[in-house]
Amino acid sequence: xxxxxxxxxxxxxxxxxxxxxxxxxxxxxxxxxxxxxxxxxxxxxxxxxxxxxxxxxxxxxxxxxxxxxxxxxxxxxxxxxxxxxxxxxxxxxxxxxxxxxxxxxxxxxxxxxxxxxxxxxxxxxxxxxxxxxxxxxxxxxxxxxxxxxxxxxxxxxxxxxxxxxxxxxxxxxxxxxxxxxxxxxxxxxxxxxxxxxxxxxxxxxxxxxxxxxxxxxxxxxxxxxxxxxxxxxxxxxxxxxxxxxxxxxxxxxxxxxxx
Amino acid sequence: xxxxxxxxxxxxxxxxxxxxxxxxxxxxxxxxxxxxxxxxxxxxxxxxxxxxxxxxxxxxxxxxxxxxxxxxxxxxxxxxxxxxxxxxxxxxxxxxxxxxxxxxxxxxxxxxxxxxxxxxxxxxxxxxxxxxxxxxxxxxxxxxxxxxxxxxxxxxxxxxxxxxxxxxxxxxxxxxxxxxxxxxxxxxxxxxxxxxxxxxxxxxxxxxxxxxxxxxxxxxxxxxxxxxxxxxxxxxxxxxxxxxxxxxxxxxxxx
Numbered sequence: 001x002x003x004x005x006x007x008x009x010x011x012x013x014x015x016x017x018x019x020x021x022x023x024x025x026x027x028x029x030x031x032x033x034x035x036x037x038x039x040x041x042x043x044x045x046x047x048x049x050x051x052x053x054x055x056x057x058x059x060x061x062x063x064x065x066x067x068x069x070x071x072x073x074x075x076x077x078x079x080x081x082x083x084x085x086x087x088x089x090x091x092x093x094x095x096x097x098x099x100x101x102x103x104x105x106x107x108x109x110x111x112x113x114x115x116x117x118x119x120x121x122x123x124x125x126x127x128x129x130x131x132x133x134x135x136x137x138x139x140x141x142x143x144x145x146x147x148x149x150x151x152x153x154x155x156x157x158x159x160x161x162x163x164x165x166x167x168x169x170x171x172x173x174x175x176x177x178x179x180x181x182x183x184x185x186x187x188x189x190x191x192x193x194x195x196x197x198x199x200x201x202x203x204x205x206x207x208x209x210x211x212x213x214x215x216x217x218x219x220x221x222x223x224x225x226x227x228x229x230x231x232x233x234x235x236x237x238x239x240x241x242x243x244x245x246x247x248x249x250x251x252x253x254x255x256x257x258x259x
Numbered sequence: 260x261x262x263x264x265x266x267x268x269x270x271x272x273x274x275x276x277x278x279x280x281x282x283x284x285x286x287x288x289x290x291x292x293x294x295x296x297x298x299x300x301x302x303x304x305x306x307x308x309x310x311x312x313x314x315x316x317x318x319x320x321x322x323x324x325x326x327x328x329x330x331x332x333x334x335x336x337x338x339x340x341x342x343x344x345x346x347x348x349x350x351x352x353x354x355x356x357x358x359x360x361x362x363x364x365x366x367x368x369x370x371x372x373x374x375x376x377x378x379x380x381x382x383x384x385x386x387x388x389x390x391x392x393x394x395x396x397x398x399x400x401x402x403x404x405x406x407x408x409x410x411x412x413x414x415x416x417x418x419x420x421x422x423x424x425x426x427x428x429x430x431x432x433x434x435x436x437x438x439x440x441x442x443x444x445x446x447x448x449x450x451x452x453x454x455x456x457x458x459x460x461x462x463x464x465x466x467x468x469x470x471x472x473x474x475x476x477x478x479x480x481x482x483x484x485x486x487x488x489x490x491x492x493x494x495x496x497x498x499x500x501x502x503x504x505x506x507x508x509x510x511x512x513x514x
Binding site for chain 2: 100123232
């Protein structure tokens with residue numbers, strides 16, 4: 001019997017994934033990796049379900065951890081988008097704006113977002129506003145860069161058409177440049193969101209009392225691998241879900257992008 | 260006349276660029292005047308850096324740089340090797356792709372930093388754990404780019420290969436891999452900057468040496484000058500690495 005095409009791919013994926021989980025389960029159950037280093041897959045699932053309502057041993061339920069992390073990451077991201085996208089667009093459209101902002105930008109850009117954490121923590125403390133600021137600094141870079149390239153890639157012809165139709169600069173910018181740049185802007189926003197999420201986890205690993213990064217850090221301190229792995233899964237899934245949602249958003253607002 | 264206008268505009272741009280650097284310095288000075296005990300002025304920071312290089316106390320700045328660098332070097336090259344291998348396997352063998360790609364996709368969204376706690380439990384706080392974290396950070400973009408490079412290859416090359424009568428091995432080594440080489444390089448470039456960011460993160464959370472460690476230790480002792488010096492080196496090296504990579508790319512992959 002031969003199964004063709006898509007069906008076969010799905011069956012193979014299911015077999016691949018289940019053997020992955022099975023091997024994981026067996027390695028720990030058979031004691032190849034000791035229990036204090038790794039937890040079997042089923043135990044991680046059980047921990048996840050238990051953590052939905054149970055705040056032990058790390059002081060908060062997984063929902064509280066998630067909401068703490070999410071609200072900080074999202075606020076930082078929104079601020080970064082609101083500032084970064086217009087800034088990038090201005091840099092793309094006006095050469096003086098570019099001359100001013102680009103230099104600052106090129107100096108600050110190579111600094112990995114995580115390296116900002118200590119400066120900001122020393123200046124602003126480890127409170128929520130400091131964390132939001134860290135996320136902002138991390139997330140603003142891709143937003144600016146992609147909005148800038150988006151505007152730069154508007155073909156000269158389009159702008160000239162606008163000019164010969166007698167459109168004002170403002171109109172050319174809003175009616176021609178922005179729509180053309182929107183797909184690139186969304187690419188930037190997706191990168192921003194990603195960076196925001198990663199930077200947040202880093203900030204929480206370093207200093208916090210709640211949040212998913214804190215949860216996995218405590219899991220390490222208490223030597224509870226099931227807590228760490230549960231946290232990792234939640235971090236990974238929420239990151240993937242967030243960028244998926246942004247993709248849906250993009251489809252609605254920039255229908256002309258791609259394909 | 261228009262030419263003159265253009266020149267004026269260019270000159271104005273240069274002046275504005277200079278102004279923007281001034282803005283940073285003014286901000287910096289403002290912060291240091293407001294918190295003199297916390298934030299050193301730019302000049303003081305430069306002095307401190309000079310002092311650190313000339314009379315190092317304890318672990319010198321260059322030892323920190325060397326420690327971070329070694330970790331990145333080892334992890335990056337092993338990740339490139341492994342990543343290209345896995346990426347090519349994804350692109351070349353349908354069976355391997357069908358079975359293993361879902362597992363890769365499952366693990367991919369977990370940021371390398373989130374691996375730190377479990378890796379520390381697995382490998383302790385020695386060199387291996389830092390290298391493993393950087394490895395994860397570099398491995399993922401290389402696999403993704405290698406794979407997509409192979410998928411996006413123009414089918415005409417494959418057909419041409421078949422016409423000449425190339426066997427599967429020749430097809431892979433002489434057609435498919437060279438054709439996806441630009442993609443592989445793009446992945447390696449992302450991976451390089453990722454590795455550098457990852458090593459800093461890993462060192463910030465668990466290390467006794469390295470630039471990331473220097474930053475965190477300075478944060479704990481409230482030594483802003485040292486933090487700024489470390490950041491100066493981190494971003495300088497990061498810029499240097501990507502510059503060197505671009506040069507290298509132009510040499511080995513001119514197409």
